Amino acid sequence: MNSKIIYLKKLELYKELDNYKDGQFFAIADQKIKNHLPQWIQFSPHVFWLKSPEDEKNLSSYGQAVEFLLKGGIQRSSKLYAFGGGATTDLAGFVASTILRGIKWSAVPTTLLAMIDGSIGGKVGINMPQGKNQIGAFHAPDEIYICGDFLTTLSDKEWTSGKGEILKYGFLSNEIHELILKKAAIEVIAHACAVYKTKVVESDFKEEGDRILLNLGHTFGHAFESHLKLSHGQSVAMGLRYLFKVLKQHEQLAQWDKMAKALSLPVEKYNIDHFPLFDINAFISYVEHDKKKIDSHLRLVLVKAIGSCYVEEILMKDFKKKIQTYEEFKI
Ligand SMILES: NC(=O)c1ccc[n+]([C@@H]2O[C@H](COP(=O)([O-])OP(=O)(O)OC[C@H]3O[C@@H](n4cnc5c(N)ncnc54)[C@H](O)[C@@H]3O)[C@@H](O)[C@H]2O)c1
Structure with missing residues (x-):
């Protein structure tokens, strides 16, 4: 690029x-x-x-x-x-x-x-x-x-959306994580995010390597966005939260909460029970259309620790079972 x-x-x-x-x-x-x-x-x-x-x-x-x-x-x-x-x-x-x-x-x-x-x-x-x-x-x-x-002229909803995407960067980069937690000015954090993305994209324009990590939170995120018509950033942040919940990653969930608080995100709006129209079957069908799916496998971006993310290939049918049996998703 x-x-x-x-x-x-x-x-x-x-x-x-x-x-x-x-x-x-x-x-x-x-x-x-x-x-x-x-x-x-x-x-x-x-x-x-x-x-x-x-x-x-x-x-x-x-x-x-x-x-x-x-x-x-x-x-x-x-x-x-x-x-x-x-x-x-x-x-x-x-x-x-x-x-x-x-x-x-x-x-x-x-x-x-x-x-x-x-x-x-x-x-x-x-x-x-x-x-x-x-x-x-x-x-x-x-x-x-x-x-x-x-x-x-940006509305509160769109500020929240941008901050949702910032929260994603907080898992990808130690530097951005620290900036968020110390409540640095939003323009400082925004600049760090733009620099981070530019560096990743310059080294992997066609997403053949590490660029895929930028899709963190997007498998569920795109499904929430298409199904519930939420803003992109809110969907990504919510996608990340439910990924940690479904996979029972409590440590990452705690980090999510800390960053969401530091960014003043309205956390109650990131709960499934906030959306009476949520339909698990519709949600799963969007997850199944994820572009990171290869045959029967899904390429999922996961967080090992702050600043250390990786890709894991998981069988779609196994992942589907995890989603269907997750208590908050049960009808
Ligand atoms: N290509 C990529 O790498 C990439 C990465 C992330 C997101 N996206 C895409 O970006 C879109 C989300 O971006 P977005 O949140 O900017 O969406 P958007 O373009 O829909 O803008 C959000 C809302 O803000 C309004 N708006 C725009 N500028 C404004 C301003 N200055 N003041 C007041 N209102 C303003 C728009 O009219 C719209 O209602 C999604 O389609 C997503 O898929 C693409």
Whole structure:
């Protein structure tokens, strides 16, 4: 991966974008952050706006976006900009990876989650009814512009989502674990997460080695996200919690609690009994569609100790039994 991560203030970002004002400019952007953008982008005819990015991260919107951009005259030499959270950068990056056999793109993440994870690493894709990110590609943006000024309008729910993903990093890295427990400023922790992910991805862009560890919490996380329509970060944190519970890893569960408290996460919202619509069969069917499944085996990321995670292949049918017999999941 060769993305350049650039930290900047909003006015500096405007100045950078102004370089493209009189030329051809194409973007896919989240409608919710429209007011954060310079006026000329707000009125540009070449911006494909998303009203509800996660709901539009699908084949149908992908097709509409490609058609819109082609009609607008996008060329192989054009660059596509993505302004929004992780759902927008995933969809825009996927469009960039495929339109005209692939063009360059730049990401401007606007949520905490996208600034620490979603926009970094070049994994792009869209959802299918069978599950999250079932179609995708590896296509890194040339630049990732990180501008904390976008976060002023973020809702509590989205702050919580970003912090959920931070909690995952707290198991992967000793340094981030310490920062969380000593309640360092969120921008300091966020920067450490972005640096951590960049390093991992630079050494294993195509997920043939250690990059898979970044999927910690995602097997259950994606299942919670698809089934209960929770935010991505809350799903990952909850996925991690229930992984420890199902596997009876009490020490890791205690670490989860400590970090959740330090990050001021609303812990009661990470309990299954908080979701009356939870259906164990639907949940299991999403787990069975996990992309880390090879034949009858699931590649599960597990925690040995803080800063020491590993992959274990487990028979899907054995894992399914553990889930079905876990007391909180029993109907
Ligand atoms: N490609 C990857 O490596 C990777 C990694 C992690 C997550 N993801 C994907 O990212 C998505 C989750 O990311 P997300 O949480 O950013 O989702 P998102 O893009 O859906 O944004 C969450 C919500 O915040 C709103 N929003 C965005 N910026 C805002 C701002 N500045 N102020 C106010 N509201 C704003 C959006 O409209 C949306 O309602 C999922 O689709 C997940 O699969 C991808």
